[in-house]
Amino acid sequence: MRVLIIGNGAAGNQAAACIRKHSSECEIVMFARESFPEYSACALPDVLAGWIPLDKTFLKTSLDYEQLQIKTCFGQEVNNVDINKQCLEAGDKKYYYDRLIMATGSQPIIPKIDGSQLNGNFVVKTPQDIERIIDHKPTRAVIVGAGNIGVETASALRNRGCIVYLIEMQDRIMPLLYDKKPADIIQTMLEQEDIRVFTGERVTGVAGEQQVERLLTDQQEIECDTVIWAAGVRQNVELARKAGLKIGGLGGIEVNKYMQCSEPGVFACGDCVQSPHVYTGKPSLSLLWSSAKRQADVAAANCMGKLDEYEGNCSVVIEEIMGIPCVAIGLNLHGLAGYETEVIEHESEDLYYRLLAVDDRVAGFQCVGSLEGTGSIFTMIKKGTPLSEARKLLHNKGSISTMAWYMDSSRYIFGEY
Amino acid sequence: MDKLIFVDYQKCVGCATCEMVCSLVHEDICSPALSRIRVVRYPTEASNVPITCAFCESPPCVSVCPSGAITKNADSGDVLINPVLCIGCRQCVQACPFGHANFNFARGTAFKCDLCGGSPQCVEFCWTEALQYVPLERALGEKREAVGRNILQSS
Amino acid sequence: MKRIVVNTEACDGCGICQLVCSAYKAGQWHPAFARIKIKQLQEFGLNVPVVCMHCTYPPCEIFCVMNLIYKDPDTAYTLRNVERCIGCRACEIACPFSAAVWDPLNEVVVNCDLCGGTPECVNHCPTGALIFMDISEAADKKRREAAGLRILEASRGFSE
Numbered sequence: 001m002r003v004l005i006i007g008n009g010a011a012g013n014q015a016a017a018c019i020r021k022h023s024s025e026c027e028i029v030m031f032a033r034e035s036f037p038e039y040s041a042c043a044l045p046d047v048l049a050g051w052i053p054l055d056k057t058f059l060k061t062s063l064d065y066e067q068l069q070i071k072t073c074f075g076q077e078v079n080n081v082d083i084n085k086q087c088l089e090a091g092d093k094k095y096y097y098d099r100l101i102m103a104t105g106s107q108p109i110i111p112k113i114d115g116s117q118l119n120g121n122f123v124v125k126t127p128q129d130i131e132r133i134i135d136h137k138p139t140r141a142v143i144v145g146a147g148n149i150g151v152e153t154a155s156a157l158r159n160r161g162c163i164v165y166l167i168e169m170q171d172r173i174m175p176l177l178y179d180k181k182p183a184d185i186i187q188t189m190l191e192q193e194d195i196r197v198f199t200g201e202r203v204t205g206v207a208g209e210q211q212v213e214r215l216l217t218d219q220q221e222i223e224c225d226t227v228i229w230a231a232g233v234r235q236n237v238e239l240a241r242k243a244g245l246k247i248g249g250l251g252g253i254e255v256n257k258y259m260q261c262s263e264p265g266v267f268a269c270g271d272c273v274q275s276p277h278v279y280t281g282k283p284s285l286s287l288l289w290s291s292a293k294r295q296a297d298v299a300a301a302n303c304m305g306k307l308d309e310y311e312g313n314c315s316v317v318i319e320e321i322m323g324i325p326c327v328a329i330g331l332n333l334h335g336l337a338g339y340e341t342e343v344i345e346h347e348s349e350d351l352y353y354r355l356l357a358v359d360d361r362v363a364g365f366q367c368v369g370s371l372e373g374t375g376s377i378f379t380m381i382k383k384g385t386p387l388s389e390a391r392k393l394l395h396n397k398g399s400i401s402t403m404a405w406y407m408d409s410s411r412y413i414f415g416e417y
Numbered sequence: 418m419d420k421l422i423f424v425d426y427q428k429c430v431g432c433a434t435c436e437m438v439c440s441l442v443h444e445d446i447c448s449p450a451l452s453r454i455r456v457v458r459y460p461t462e463a464s465n466v467p468i469t470c471a472f473c474e475s476p477p478c479v480s481v482c483p484s485g486a487i488t489k490n491a492d493s494g495d496v497l498i499n500p501v502l503c504i505g506c507r508q509c510v511q512a513c514p515f516g517h518a519n520f521n522f523a524r525g526t527a528f529k530c531d532l533c534g535g536s537p538q539c540v541e542f543c544w545t546e547a548l549q550y551v552p553l554e555r556a557l558g559e560k561r562e563a564v565g566r567n568i569l570q571s572s
Numbered sequence: 573m574k575r576i577v578v579n580t581e582a583c584d585g586c587g588i589c590q591l592v593c594s595a596y597k598a599g600q601w602h603p604a605f606a607r608i609k610i611k612q613l614q615e616f617g618l619n620v621p622v623v624c625m626h627c628t629y630p631p632c633e634i635f636c637v638m639n640l641i642y643k644d645p646d647t648a649y650t651l652r653n654v655e656r657c658i659g660c661r662a663c664e665i666a667c668p669f670s671a672a673v674w675d676p677l678n679e680v681v682v683n684c685d686l687c688g689g690t691p692e693c694v695n696h697c698p699t700g701a702l703i704f705m706d707i708s709e710a711a712d713k714k715r716r717e718a719a720g721l722r723i724l725e726a727s728r729g730f731s732e
Contacts, residue, residue, distance in 0.1 A: 013639075040637050040638050040639070041637075042637035042660060043637060043638065043658050043660075046658050051658070052658055056656065056658075059638065059639050289635070289637045289662075290634050290635045290662070290666070293634045293635075294634050297634070307501055308501055309501050309502070311485075311502070316635070316662065316665050316666070318660065318661055318662055318665060320659075320660075320661070325661060327665060329665065371661060371664050371665065371674070372670070373670070374664070374665045375664065375665055375666070375667045375668050375669065375670045375672075376668060376670070378665050378666070378668070379483045379668040382484070382485065383482075383483065383484070383485035384485065385480075389480070393480055397616040397618070398477075399477055399480055399481075400613060400616065400618070401580045401613070401616070401618050401620060402477060402481055402508070402511055402512040402580070403480065403481045403508070403512065404580075404611040404613060404618070404620030404622055405611065405622050405668065405669040405670050405671075407611050407613055408611075408670055426722065426723075450708065455712075455715055457715050457716050457718075457719035457720075459719075459720075459723065462723065464723050466719035466722055466723060468715050468718060468719055483631075483668035483669070484631075503628075503629075504627045504628060504629040504630070504631060505627050505628025505629055506625040506627040506628075506668075506669075507575065507625055507627075507707055508625065508669075510707055510710065510711055511577065511578070511710070513711075513714070514714070514718065515714065515715060515718045516710075516711040516712065516713065516714030516715030516716075516717070516718060517711075517715070518711070519708055519711050520707050520708060520711075522573045522648070522707075522708075525628030525629070525648070526628060
């Protein structure tokens with residue numbers, strides 16, 4: 001059997017490794033636009049901060065691909081996929097396949113506004129981006145978009161000694177992960193780190209001659225030499241669309257729970273797909289490393305004829321700001337709009353948490369200050385354990401003795417400290 | 418759940434037919450170690466106790482499973498493992514009070530009785546009638562009758 | 573395939589396993605550095621050691637952004653190339669059992685490696701609460717206990 005994989009990110013590599021685990025004979029060929037081996041995008045802010053060297057972000061060497069017997073066609077763009085003939089075109093060559101895995105990933109968006117093409121505009125996506133930012137020697141940097149990438153980049157640049165501004169369009173930072181209150185706590189923590197955070201501001205343009213000199217928002221002008229765009233990503237689905245695969249309403253490739261696309265023999269995984277959310281069951285985009293890897297496992301198993309099912313997206317994002325862990329699991333109130341949500345929250349000097357429950361089920365959890373018990377909460381969200389049942393279990397000596405690890409979550413479930 | 422595997426261990430001779438059949442049906446091999454139903458033998462007491470899933474009302478294996486692979490069907494009462502979702506953490510093996518949930522290391526997942534989808538083969542092949550797949554009420558009635566007869570005879 | 577099996581009733585919460593683990597694995601003498609943790613359930617008077625279960629499909633492996641967690645092909649232990657860890661702590665959330673442990677000294681996350689096949693916590697456990705045994709043997713043992721109870725009950729019910 002011959003499996004072709006398009007994409008060299010977390011999903012593509014995980015799929016390749018997983019296929020190799022299932023079969024030692026199967027022929028695997030990987031295509032990627034980039035010419036470098038797999039790297040960890042999540043480690044890039046750490047490089048920017050100077051905590052780890054750039055070469056540590058690379059997870060594989062060309063030797064590893066050889067050992068896994070994966071043929072690589074890196075630096076080669078796939079031009080076309082012909083699903084009827086089961087063949088794809090890359091360069092001037094044609095490659096035939098039995099199974100195709102699309103893991104084309106996503107691309108950060110730089111909006112087409114005045115000055116966004118000037119020298120000094122960056123994104124954080126590849127190791128090259130980080131190299132370019134470091135070579136640029138930023139001193140005053142504005143990060144546009146306070147998602148998790150934005151916040152981590154801001155923290156990292158602050159660690160380099162830059163003057164850092166963080167601009168967010170919505171009324172709070174990390175609006176898709178946190179609610180207003182925990183977001184405000186995190187914002188205060190960032191401000192203590194001397195990061196200047198502005199929420200509720202829209203960026204209108206970038207000014208400068210050849211270099212970025214100022215960033216214009218609808219409320220102020222900020223003097224800067226570097227602008228980093230972290231205001232969202234776009235799925236790379238052009239190839240899939242050209243091939244005639246169904247694209248969903250959110251802009252991702254449509255797949256079923258076996259990660260199979262609308263056409264037979266084609267699977268997709270990673271950032272470029274949309275799949276149901278573990279709680280709501282509605283289609284959602286998950287741009288997380290863990291989702292990509294799990295989806296790739298499922299795609300690889302199913303394309304080798306083994307059964308595996310994807311449970312659904314559930315976001316887990318963890319940040320460490322000044323050594324204090326901040327966690328957001330599942331949905332926040334924004335994501336639960338339309339559901340009647342019960343909020344269990346607690347605030348004390350060194351700990352804040354809120355647990356969101358809908359219909360006796362935990363749907364989301366946000367915590368600043370501790371990681372204790374988050375594992376069991378995450379398990380509850382994924383599993384859909386009723387809150388009442390969890391409370392009963394925690395009071396039952398017979399059951400708790402076999403699942404003592406559940407005890408860590410008791411303070412969140414009962415709303416105690 | 419109206420029907421369950423009812424065990425009359427007074428009748429069990431420990432022949433291991435049920436274990437052979439079970440492993441053959443589920444694993445394509447006659448190996449009591451991979452059987453869902455297991456017979457505990459007490460040679461000196463001349464007793465044999467077949468142990469299978471009790472299909473508890475609130476099963477510890479279901480509460481303990483972190484991946485949601487074990488579920489109890491509210492209508493039929495069946496407690497089943499979905500091997501696709503099993504992450505192989507063996508919590509269910511430690512939690513089951515009967516030592517029924519077991520672990521297949523070759524496959525890396527846990528296994529337990531699934532009632533063969535409605536017609537348990539161990540019962541089909543049990544020639545001593547130690548295993549019966551009967552409605553609970555009938556099994557209890559028979560037991561009540563036996564006790565009554567016992568009292569009548571001894572009085 | 574031997575794993576650490578916990579006999580909850582036998583554990584008296586002395587904490588020797590934690591200290592031994594921290595000594596062998598981190599060169600420290602403090603429970604904070606141990607990979608095995610005793611959960612104290614005070615209201616029930618229970619102490620339960622919690623340690624890595626070495627899952628077949630470990631959730632921590634999926635969550636690791638550096639792909640440094642792997643299953644050993646021979647022993648099926650869940651192991652880590654800790655020197656590559658950047659301390660993002662995602663695996664701590666992924667683990668349902670809180671068995672991925674933050675090492676505050678090196679700022680990395682570690683888990684039990686069963687000391688390569690001879691777990692020292694088990695060797696030093698004074699009460700026999702930790703047993704290193706084949707998991708199906710553990711099930712056999714429990715089954716014997718359950719069956720023993722039944723025979724006891726039956727002999728009472730019928731002979732008297």
